[in-house]
Amino acid sequence: MTQFMKKLLIGISSLLVLFLAYSLWNWDSSPPTIQWREAPSAVGKDSQISLEIQDEGKGLQSLEVAWVRSGDRHIVVSETYEAPWSWQQGITRRSLAFSAGTSFAEGSLSEGEFLLEVRVRDQSDLWFWENEIFEQRSFTLDLTAPKIQVLSGQHYIRQGGSEAILYRVSEDTVASGVQVGEHVFRGYPLPERGQGIHVCLFALAHDQAPATDMSLWAKDAAGNRNQTSFWKKGFPVSFRKRNIRLSDSMINAVVAEILAHTDMTQGESTLETFLEINGRLREINHRQIEEISRQSVGHLLWSGAFLQLSHSQVESAFADHRTYYYKSQKVDQQTHLGFDLASVAHGAVESANDGIVVFADYLGIYGNTVLVDHGLGLISLYGHLSSIEVQEGQGITKGAILGRTGQSGLAAGDHLHFSMILQGVQVNPLEWWDERWVDQHILVKAQVATEEGEESSREAADLFDPS
Ligand SMILES: [Zn+2]
Numbered sequence: 001m002t003q004f005m006k007k008l009l010i011g012i013s014s015l016l017v018l019f020l021a022y023s024l025w026n027w028d029s030s031p032p033t034i035q036w037r038e039a040p041s042a043v044g045k046d047s048q049i050s051l052e053i054q055d056e057g058k059g060l061q062s063l064e065v066a067w068v069r070s071g072d073r074h075i076v077v078s079e080t081y082e083a084p085w086s087w088q089q090g091i092t093r094r095s096l097a098f099s100a101g102t103s104f105a106e107g108s109l110s111e112g113e114f115l116l117e118v119r120v121r122d123q124s125d126l127w128f129w130e131n132e133i134f135e136q137r138s139f140t141l142d143l144t145a146p147k148i149q150v151l152s153g154q155h156y157i158r159q160g161g162s163e164a165i166l167y168r169v170s171e172d173t174v175a176s177g178v179q180v181g182e183h184v185f186r187g188y189p190l191p192e193r194g195q196g197i198h199v200c201l202f203a204l205a206h207d208q209a210p211a212t213d214m215s216l217w218a219k220d221a222a223g224n225r226n227q228t229s230f231w232k233k234g235f236p237v238s239f240r241k242r243n244i245r246l247s248d249s250m251i252n253a254v255v256a257e258i259l260a261h262t263d264m265t266q267g268e269s270t271l272e273t274f275l276e277i278n279g280r281l282r283e284i285n286h287r288q289i290e291e292i293s294r295q296s297v298g299h300l301l302w303s304g305a306f307l308q309l310s311h312s313q314v315e316s317a318f319a320d321h322r323t324y325y326y327k328s329q330k331v332d333q334q335t336h337l338g339f340d341l342a343s344v345a346h347g348a349v350e351s352a353n354d355g356i357v358v359f360a361d362y363l364g365i366y367g368n369t370v371l372v373d374h375g376l377g378l379i380s381l382y383g384h385l386s387s388i389e390v391q392e393g394q395g396i397t398k399g400a401i402l403g404r405t406g407q408s409g410l411a412a413g414d415h416l417h418f419s420m421i422l423q424g425v426q427v428n429p430l431e432w433w434d435e436r437w438v439d440q441h442i443l444v445k446a447q448v449a450t451e452e453g454e455e456s457s458r459e460a461a462d463l464f465d466p467s
Helices: 001-025 101-106 248-262 269-294 434-444 452-461
Strands: 031-040 046-056 061-067 072-080 092-101 112-122 132-141 148-150 156-158 160-169 173-180 181-185 197-203 214-220 223-227 231-236 241-246 313-316 320-326 327-334 339-342 348-350 354-364 368-375 376-387 401-404 414-423 426-428
Touching: 001 320, 031 132, 031 376, 046 101, 046 112, 072 092, 148 214, 148 223, 160 173, 160 214, 160 434, 173 197, 181 197, 197 401, 197 414, 197 434, 214 231, 248 269, 248 339, 269 327, 269 368, 269 376, 269 414, 327 354, 354 376
Parallel strands: 156 231, 241 320
Antiparallel strands: 031 046, 046 092, 061 072, 061 112, 112 132, 148 160, 160 197, 173 181, 173 214, 214 223, 313 339, 320 327, 339 414, 348 401, 354 368, 368 376, 376 414, 414 426
């Protein structure tokens, strides 16, 4: 072999090695991936289906999305991308979103099951090798909103008051209830009363106008929503106005107590800290109570009228509008959303009705507090206790001792703060203490007919016959 031949051979083999190394480096071993970001199995007019397509290697070459049903195939998206230079990467990521209403329904797809097919191919490498993936997912297109039928006839409601409505929804309903202005109340099924029959306890807040819009709504799994009006009449209530004079000793005691039990911090002055507690902490506590009332059990746990604290005197009433004065300066205004009931110091506090203890701890302005869930979104609150004698999760009967009165939290003397909350809205306990009102407004609709209750439920059906 000549010297020249040797050199040529070395040259050729090193080129070959270089080429092999390059093509190995260039080798695209990772196929594209499809990630379904939003893919609800039932899709309605406003539902979104979204997916993300990625390719780690040379990038994407093409993608196609189509809906398929019994032989019918309709392309929704079809895209191809230019090949990059061999040392470059092409498009590696593509996000797609479809609105079921416009992407499929207008493409002449009717209601029912269909498949969504996704086919993605990546760019080939030097060996013309390319990866393709194909995925299918099944969906149900549902463009029909649930049906609603109002069964109860009359709904009288006062400002700060409660009411119940009986109605029937079609089988596809997953959530329903009443909307009063911005407040949304959930209804609960009464399966013993019949297919689709629901009851919803709702409230007109103390600060909502008697003419506030109220409607009954229902939603299905595909997000289709229907709403209908019902016969109702709202009544105004004039609440009391009260002036409260803040003394240094009262402010100091309350601030020291609350700072010791919560994560509130000291402000520039004790008065400022007090106002923070009276305003911001009050708000926070009300949101916590709302959260708990939304977890209420789905059936009625109680019967008859609610109890007012035995031998108690009313110190403050529901929705008293309070103006606070400090050294004859007006410093704050708040609405007192409950009753302050005074009996004897450390008097026994009884549960107003049957239920389940859902909170038994310190709760900001309410101090040591017990919350009792009565079902269907209704809870009662017992605040400022000196001691708590029940535990969370405990079932209790009407009149059972929950603890002792006291002045923990934002309180100036030994008393019980009693509130009732319906799905986050504070309601007037006066109605719930009144047996006649409870029967006529709530139980006649919410109670499941028992043998002795048969009569009253038949009466209710007659009374509320919508025809
Ligand atoms: Zn109070």
